[in-house]
Amino acid sequence: MGIAETSWLGLVVGGVGLGLVPSFAPMIFMAVAAFRIFQIVRSSRALEAPRATGLVRILRWLGLLLLYGGALSAVVTWVVQPLMHWWVPTRTDSGVEFFMEFYLYMVGGVGLAGLGLFEFSRLLSFERQARLEVTSVSS
Structure with missing residues (x-):
């Protein structure tokens, strides 16, 4: 090298x-x-997980949306790659086949961010439930 x-x-x-x-x-x-x-x-x-309310609920829904978006992007990538190779068998001057796959791979990363948001919202729900249990026991 x-x-x-x-x-x-x-x-x-x-x-x-x-x-x-x-x-x-x-x-x-x-x-x-x-x-x-x-x-x-x-x-x-x-x-x-405990029921989510307020901001935690928004984070959970956003996480799910991004998770499903990442999964959809993976499926679209698996379908588009063979179609692009069939439709454009040689490289083009514009590089459309490269950019199509590149952007699909970039969109696929939102699934991991969605997973992180979803799990973070679950953690916040559990922390809220534990905090409520502690305050109810100490009262």
Whole structure:
């Protein structure tokens, strides 16, 4: 790779003496995701959450909307890629096939943001419920 190894390309492919460091974040995310899936399969009550009100409810709905948007974008990407290769078999001067896939991949990232918002709203609901229980016990 030569000089490219010292640029951003080196970080992506693990150059510049970093080895597996760029791979740690995806591995940690996959481990957390596998643990969460295991929890849900083991107990169906793992997805339950207290009723959300106010801002928490808005965050939950926004999270769900973004989650479904990311899933829809993934499905559209799987369908559009073969269609684009069939419709435009060679590269065009305008690069429409590149930009179509690029923007679909960018939109796909909203699903992860939606998942984060949804789980954050669940956390806020649980914290509110615990706070209400503590104040009712101490009264």
